[in-house]
Amino acid sequence: EESNPSATYYPTGSLEIITADPSLAIIDLQLAWKFNIYAQEPMSRREIYINAGTGSVVFEDNLIHHADSTGTANTGYSGTQTIITDYTGSQFRLRESGRGNGVQTFSLNNGTSYGAATDIFDNDNNWTSTSVDIFGTDAYWGTEMTYDYFFNNFGRNSIDNNGFTLRSYVHYGVNYANAFWDGQRMTYGDGPGGNAPFTALDIAGHEVTHGLTNFTSNLVYQGESGALNESFSDIFGASVEFEALGFGNGDWLMGEDLGFIIRNMADPNSQGDPDTYLGTNWTSTAIGAFDNGGVHINSGVQNFWYYLLVVGETGTNDNGDNFSVNGIGLADAGAIAYRNNIVYLSVNSNYADARYFAIESALDLFGPCSPQVINTANAWHAVGIGERFPDGVVANYTSNSVSGCVLPHTVQFSNYSYNGANYFWDFGDGGTSTAFEPSHTYTVAGTYDVSLLVTSPCGADTEIQLSYIEVGPGAPCEYTIGSNGSTTEIECTGVLFDNGGLAGDYQNSSNSTFIIAPPNTGSITLEFVSFDVQNGGSNCNTDYLEVFEGPNTNSPSLGKFCSTNPPPSVLNSQSGAVTLKFFSNGTISEDGFRIDWSCNAISEEPVADFSSNLLETCNGMVNFYDQSLNGTTSWSWDFGDGNTSTDQNPVHLYVTNGAYNVTLVSTNQFGSSTEVKPSFINVDRPIPPTGQNANICPGETAVLTASSAGFHRWYDVPFGGSYIQQGNSLTTPVIQSNTSYYVESIIPGNSLDGGAPNFFLGGNPILEEFPNTTPLYFDALNDFLLHSVRVYAQSSGDRTFVVSNSSGGTVATRTVNVQQGNYREVVLDINIPAGNGYRIYLAGSSDVIDLYYNTSGANFPYETPGLLSIYQSGGANGLSEYYFFYDWDVKEYCVSDRTELEASTSICLGIEEESNGSVFELYPNPSQDFVTATWSESLDVKQIIAYDLKGQIVQQTVITQHANSSEINASEFSKGVYLIELRTETGSQMKRLIIQ
Ligand SMILES: [Zn+2]
Known part of the structure; x- marks a missing residue:
């Protein structure tokens, strides 16, 4: 040391x-x-x-004097109290060895080095003279009283139950206005003016309890777990005060002795803290948010719970729920809180855990239907967590399964009974159990009633659920909707649960679809057996289940449902498929839903209908969606430009500008139905580029140039493929023969909106407090131009905006000077190629960040059809929070048809291609298989050679006799452009041949 x-x-x-x-x-x-x-x-x-x-x-x-002796101390805040000290042979000091391995208090003498701390002495063990360190005796006595509280009530030998030496250090630093536990010891500052040290009894109890919590639940000091950690310190700090001073002399205030109140457990609102979970004054629990996510603020909820449980009170909480709690007194309430912290809670426990295990603790200590159990639960209900507790016995259960299509089938039951002691289950197939939560295996096909009889000294109750379990080959299979992604099932009957299963709450941050598409189906019936999805008003703007009449989310919506806008008990999809989209944000989950579905075979002719992802396009690409009813088995599309398709949901590229009628004929075994939509798709593509061919000799490179109103992309194929490069010119590789390239013109289209329109999302916008690089994530469904975003700036200054791709590579950075003010437009003009998993964020190197964001209220995804989907934030609650970048202005890229430009080697070969049509002809051209070449008799043709566009010979025919024509068999040629060369003794001549 x-x-x-x-x-x-x-x-x-x-x-x-x-x-x-x-x-x-x-x-x-x-x-x-x-x-x-x-x-x-x-x-x-x-x-x-x-x-x-x-x-x-x-x-x-x-030299060790175990003779601890009794002294009298004039304490700083708690009057004259009896303390136990030891004797060095000449002086008494604030050490004793009787409580555990000892209680000791030292002075840091306004320094901060624990190595320089000194003992605090008194000559006669009557610590009342003016020279006595009264705040030293305060901390010392408070620690002794805290030790006694835990030992006398719970038999605990110091914070580790193994005699841990409780060392306190007073007079830390200069004017230091806090007290803290650092994992080894308690430390107390002298307060803001240096004359109000933080050594009051309740604070000593508070700090020692932090040590105890470290050795037990070890609740993480962040967010809800941190608020519980703080609250346990307040609970036992107050309890120590009540016990040491006598109940009538203690109070529910923390720090009142210092001359200012830090917290008020009996009225948290009076000090700006919440008394209801998520209620008034509740603060963000996010990582990085103020006060480690509100650990000293949200602690008000459990503090008020403890106050209610000790004292009792009736009232109305922030949720509007009336409550009535009968106080059970300090000893019983303290025992429940103590057991919860020691036995049940762990590092990541939250408020829901604290409620559940407080009730368990009360059950352990006081038994079912005891007033301690009932009031523990009712006090949690009063602070907004959980339901009111009934007085009598209530039998209630559920299970993880109600239907099994494969035998044997095992069902796990969950018991939600109240105030029971003994349980008797009858599974309906002759099997019984007395376990609390049994599992039972059904081996015989059938439909079974299940009953549960619950008894205890306070009464009895029975819950019978008729036809609760159905098992066997004819029973529906069970499914759960995913938490993300898409699943398609083709069973005609089934039972669908939310992703928490039948027994559990659904998962937060879900975004998934479940498609039911049995073959040969005319309609599908959905029966909502149960439905409980977070309240979100009539628009269901938090969590929801949306049902679409068809095979995808582009089908017509049959409704967007949550508990404030529930579905009807039966919903019919007249399509042969139905799509269920489940979305949940980052907070609050409920029981969820059970949907039993059944399908009905096709029984009448279809009613044809369809939609598309857009009606006007400047690049020609359109997705069509079948919306026919009554079940369709074949589809026939006519896009109005001469092209057709038999896909159910085709994608079509319009090449030529114009307005097109689109027709769908839907057919099943009962007949056909035709839907025509006149001038349904309007194509307005940019004018293709004009350009310059290049004449070169074989073995050289060529430079091709193009011009138009837009920018250019170059290809080596007339349709599809990946572009070679962008720019106004293309330098070809070395080429040996005439080679064509293709160039398109691209111009940004009209501005489209993306993202959240502004920061009024329903949750309060808050200013970031630290350099914050939390991104928004988005997918680019097609190439687009990110023209601008809007931000809310607290101060003026340069900010660096970054877009990176899914592998973390930087797409672009833009440093923009943003002036202080709301809804500032930031012009970025970043080209975003089609792809998934992009992020936009502010670089931590920005001069200032100082922007507003939302920690709640977001409703992802924010979609700009066919172009952009902003799907989450990068923070801890990624689906409920929204960062910085509002009201995007994005522009799709309008793409022209491609212009063919040629790098020609013909001049160098000595014969000008196509110079004289009468000399050399190919017909038919374009062709599919056989082509006839004719030439002037005067040419003494020796060979006919076919090249592909890479200059490679694909066919070579030797002409042995004097002739003026020959047939070329191109039936093996793949589709594309070829060059046909007539070779004579003295030179050659070329023509282009197109094979379709
Ligand atoms: Zn604390």
Whole structure:
């Protein structure tokens, strides 16, 4: 502890003359080595005198004075109190060894080095003179009282139940206005003016309890778990005060002795803290949010719970729920809170856990239907967590399954009964159980009633659920909707649960679809057996289940449902498929739903209908969606430009500008139905580029140039494929023969909106407090231009905006000077290629960030059809929070048809291609298989050679006789452009051939 590198455990002695006479008379003097021996195990500290001649022990002087003695202290805040101190031989000091391995208090003398701390002394153990450190005795006495509270009530031997030495250090620093537990010891500052040290009794109890929590639940000091950690310290700080001073002399205020109230457990609102979970004054629990996510603020909820449980009260909470709690007194309430913290809670426990296990603790300690159990639950209901507790026995259960299509089928039952002691289950197939939560395996096909009889000293109740379990080959299979992604099932009957299953709440942050598409189906019936999805008003703007009449979410919506806008008990989809989209944000989940579905075979002819992702396009690409009713088995589309398709949901590229009629004929075994939509799709593509061909010789590169109103992309194929490069010119690779390239013109289209329109999302917008690089995530469904976003700036300054792709690579950065003010437009003009998993964020290197964001109220995804989907934030509650970038202005790219440009080697070959149509002809051209080449008789043609566009020979025909025509068999050629060369003795001539 002294950091002395030369320290050893070997004692060094000094030579002394000592008497061996026990009366210490100066007789029998001996020369002896005196050693000072300090042993840790067993604990001793003695001066031992060894005869220098014989080695025998002459005398031992025990330096540890176990004689703790009783003193009287004038404490800083708690008046005159009895303390236990020890005696050094000349003075009394604030140490004792009677409580565990000791209680000790030191002074840091306004420094911060624990190595320099000193003992606090008094000469006569009557610590009342003006020179006494009254705040030292305060902290010391408070620690003794805290030790006693836990020992006397719960038999606990200090914070680790193993005698942990409780060391306090007072007078930390100068004007330091806090007290803290650092994992080893309590430390107390002297307060803002240096004259109100934080050594009051309730604060001492508070800090010691932090140590106890460290050794038990060890609740993480962040968000809800941190608020519970703080609350347990307040609960036991107040309890220590009540017990040490007498109940009538204590109070529910924290820190009142210092001259200002820090918290009020009996009225948290009075100090700006919440008394209801998520109610008034509740603060963000997000990582990075103020006060470690509100640990000293949201603690008000459990603080008020404890106050209600001790004292009792009737009232109305922030949820508008009336409550009535009968107080059970300090001892029982303290025992419940203590057991919860010691036995049940763990590092990541939240408020729901605290409620559940407080009731468990009360059940353990006081038994079912005891007033302690009922009022524990009712006090939690009063602070907005959980339901009111009934007085009598209530039988209630559910299970993880109600239907099994494969035998044997095992069902796990969950017991939600109240105030029971004994349980008797009858599973309906002859099986029974007395377990609390049994599982049962059904082996025989059938439909079974299940009953549960619950009894206890406070009564009895039975819950019978008729036809509760159906098992066997004819029973529906069970499914759960995913938490993300899409699932398609083709069973005609089934049972669908939310992703928490039948027994549990659904998961937060879900975004998934479940498609039911049995073959040969005319309609599908959905029966909502149960439905409980977070209240979100009539628009269901938090969590929801949306039902679409068809095979995808582009089908017509049959409704968007939540508990404030529930579905009808039966819903019919007249389509042969139905799509269920389930969305939940990052907070609050409920029981969820059970939907039993059944399908009905096709029984009449279809009613044809369809939609598309857009009606006007400047790039020609359109997605069509079948919306026919009554079940369709084949589809025939006519896009109005001469092209057709038999896909159910085709994608079509319109090449030529115009307005197009679109027709769908839907057919099943009962007949056909035709839907025509005149001028349904309007195509307005940019004008294709004009350009320059290049003439070169074989083995050279060519430079092709293009011009138009937009920018250009170059390809080596006339349709599809990936572009080679962008720009106004293309330098080709080395080429050997005539080669065509294709260039398109691209111009940004009209502005489209994306993202949340502004920061009024329903949750309060808040200003970021630290350099915050939390991103928004988005997918680019097609290439687009991100023209601008809107931000809310607290101050003016340069901010660096970054877009990165899914692998973390930077797409672009833009440093923009944003002036202070609301709804500022930030022009970015970043080209976003089609792709998933993009992020936009502010670089931490920005001069300022100072922008507003929302920690709640977001309703992802924010979609701009066909172009952009902003699907979450990067924070801890990614689906409920929204960061910085509002009201995007995005522009799709309008794409022209491609213009063909040629790098020609013909001139260099000596014969100008197509110079004289009468000399060399190919017909038919374009062709599919056989082509006839004709030429002037005057040409003495020796070979006919076909090249592909890479200049490679694909066919070579030798002409042996004098002729003026030959047939080319192109039936093996793949579709595309070829060059046909007539080769004579003296030169050659070329023509282009198109194979379709
Ligand atoms: Zn604390």
